[in-house]
Amino acid sequence: MRPVRAVVPLVLFAFACNCGGPPGPMTTIHLDATPSVVNIASGAYTTLTVTGQSDGAALVDQSTVNLEVASALPADCGGPGGGSGEVGSFSADDPSENSTQLQVSGGKAVTKLYAPQTPATAYVCAKFIDAYSNVATSSAKVTFKTASEPTHVNFSCTAKNIGAFYPGVGSIGVKCTAVAEDDQNAPVVGSQVKFLTEAGTFDPDPNGTAGVYLYDPIGAPQYPTTNSGGTKPQDVAPLTGEPSYSCPSNEDADCNPRDGLVTLVAYVEGNPEAQGGMPTPYVDANDNNKYDPGEVLPPNTTYQDQQDKYVWTQIKVLFSGQVMSQSQQNAAGMEDGTYVLASPAATGDLARGQSRNYVWHILDSNLNVVAANNASDVVTFSLQGNVPSGVTLSGGQQQTNDNMSNSMGIQLDSDFHLMEPVGASDFENQSTYAVTLSNNRTQDDTDPPAPLSIVASVQHSLATDDSGSASDNVTDNIDSSLTSVNVTVK
Numbered sequence: 247m248r249p250v251r252a253v254v255p256l257v258l259f260a261f262a263c264n265c266g267g268p269p270g271p272m273t274t275i276h277l278d279a280t281p282s283v284v285n286i287a288s289g290a291y292t293t294l295t296v297t298g299q300s301d302g303a304a305l306v307d308q309s310t311v312n313l314e315v316a317s318a319l320p321a322d323c324g325g326p327g328g329g330s331g332e333v334g335s336f337s338a339d340d341p342s343e344n345s346t347q348l349q350v351s352g353g354k355a356v357t358k359l360y361a362p363q364t365p366a367t368a369y370v371c372a373k374f375i376d377a378y379s380n381v382a383t384s385s386a387k388v389t390f391k392t393a394s395e396p397t398h399v400n401f402s403c404t405a406k407n408i409g410a411f412y413p414g415v416g417s418i419g420v421k422c423t424a425v426a427e428d429d430q431n432a433p434v435v436g437s438q439v440k441f442l443t444e445a446g447t448f449d450p451d452p453n454g455t456a457g458v459y460l461y462d463p464i465g466a467p468q469y470p471t472t473n474s475g476g477t478k479p480q481d482v483a484p485l486t487g488e489p490s491y492s493c494p495s496n497e498d499a500d501c502n503p504r505d506g507l508v509t510l511v512a513y514v515e516g517n518p519e520a521q522g523g524m525p526t527p528y529v530d531a532n533d534n535n536k537y538d539p540g541e542v543l544p545p546n547t548t549y550q551d552q553q554d555k556y557v558w559t560q561i562k563v564l565f566s567g568q569v570m571s572q573s574q575q576n577a578a579g580m581e582d583g584t585y586v587l588a589s590p591a592a593t594g595d596l597a598r599g600q601s602r603n604y605v606w607h608i609l610d611s612n613l614n615v616v617a618a619n620n621a622s623d624v625v626t627f628s629l630q631g632n633v634p635s636g637v638t639l640s641g642g643q644q645q646t647n648d649n650m651s652n653s654m655g656i657q658l659d660s661d662f663h664l665m666e667p668v669g670a671s672d673f674e675n676q677s678t679y680a681v682t683l684s685n686n687r688t689q690d691d692t693d694p695p696a697p698l699s700i701v702a703s704v705q706h707s708l709a710t711d712d713s714g715s716a717s718d719n720v721t722d723n724i725d726s727s728l729t730s731v732n733v734t735v736k
């Protein structure tokens with residue numbers, strides 16, 4: 247066989263035409279204005295550049311280009327004409343200089359168009375007459391506007407629930423980012439956002455990227471109420487429906503979830519009128535949506551209900567700690583099963599053919615959901631003892647896991663504002679874990695009745711991975727005397 251080879255001739259046809267136009271070769275020019283949107287300021291300008299082709303080459307040096315600026319494009323530049331007023335000037339000193347003549351140099355003609363005093367839309371017409379008296383035109387539109395200013399701040403942190411009260415971890419950090427934006431939601435370059443916090447400290451990002459780190463310096467030795475340093479969140483009284491108990495270290499105070507709630511503020515100089523007016527930025531430490539004496543303000547300010555300097559955003563994060571131990575629970579005078587221990591209470595025979603649900607509430611000493619900043623954070627339940635055949639925990643497994651949700655327990659809206667009313671179920675729902683122990687032994691199983699324990703352990707991450715700290719990931723193994731549920735299967 248001969249290979250088949252096809253050859254397709256490729257033919258290009260090119261046509262050139264000067265179809266009834268003026269004599270001589272075509273001349274074209276192009277006017278560029280960069281930038282095309284200019285913020286009005288003293289000396290602000292846009293750069294106009296005219297390039298073109300004439301006689302098949304770049305514009306000849308020493309030839310001239312005429313420029314005109316007006317509030318409407320002239321008729322001989324393809325516009326409606328009739329422009330008026332001062333909408334830009336070719337002179338830095340004279341706002342009325344609305345035309346100029348440029349010499350081409352290096353194939354182009356360049357000049358500056360200075361901003362007017364007030365916002366305006368300027369139309370610039372460039373006109374070039376070639377050696378054959380052909381007229382080529384090009385135009386550009388330039389918008390002069392008042393400089394954009396921040397009207398709001400976008401503010402968020404990479405963790406909602408931070409294990410800042412966990413004993414002995416030292417400083418942990420969470421990255422927070424704030425961007426000042428204008429009324430078009432465009433970032434306002436050059437705006438310096440500042441931060442206020444109820445607890446911990448804000449430090450610049452040590453990696454030099456955008457944002458700041460919220461560092462917790464608490465490192466409490468045991469209870470958050472006996473922390474050894476740093477600023478901790480304000481102790482607040484429980485709201486209606488918010489669970490609480492008498493704090494072991496201070497019987498006059500209630501320990502309640504909002505004792506771990508930390509208010510953060512990002513503020514920037516801008517236009518608060520855009521939001522219908524705003525009060526002085528303040529750290530609403532007690533979550534009542536109003537300024538109370540003692541709440542943190544920007545340096546050297548006094549609180550005003552209306553001010554015209556700053557725009558700002560407030561968010562809240564939660565500082566949480568270690569899962570409460572049995573000894574802490576006892577010291578707190580809490581009854582078994584109130585918040586932490588499995589229910590129903592520990593002991594009780596489980597006859598053949600029976601099953602039983604056990605419920606844990608995994609909470610810290612403020613009754614908060616513990617921090618779980620890693621998707622693999624988990625509560626693990628296991629059966630311990632001489633497990634007879636036919637006895638299973640939660641569907642046939644000897645061990646069962648329940649991934650923890652990265653939540654605050656406290657209900658906040660999408661802006662991290664506290665939602666009212668506060669209900670105890672909000673705090674409990676996200677901290678509840680359950681397993682089922684089933685005794686499926688048959689008459690053929692002759693193992694003797696066995697005492698067993700169900701043991702829960704918690705592995706959770708105190709902060710997000712980008713905290714810059716090596717100590718932000720801990721395994722919190724709960725005291726076994728707390729978490730064991732003892733049951734005899736018969």
Ligand SMILES: [Ca+2]
Binds near residue numbers: 483501502505
């Ligand atoms: Ca309290």
Ligand SMILES: [Ca+2]
Binds near residue numbers: 530531538
């Ligand atoms: Ca307040």
Ligand SMILES: [Ca+2]
Binds near residue numbers: 444506533
């Ligand atoms: Ca607070």
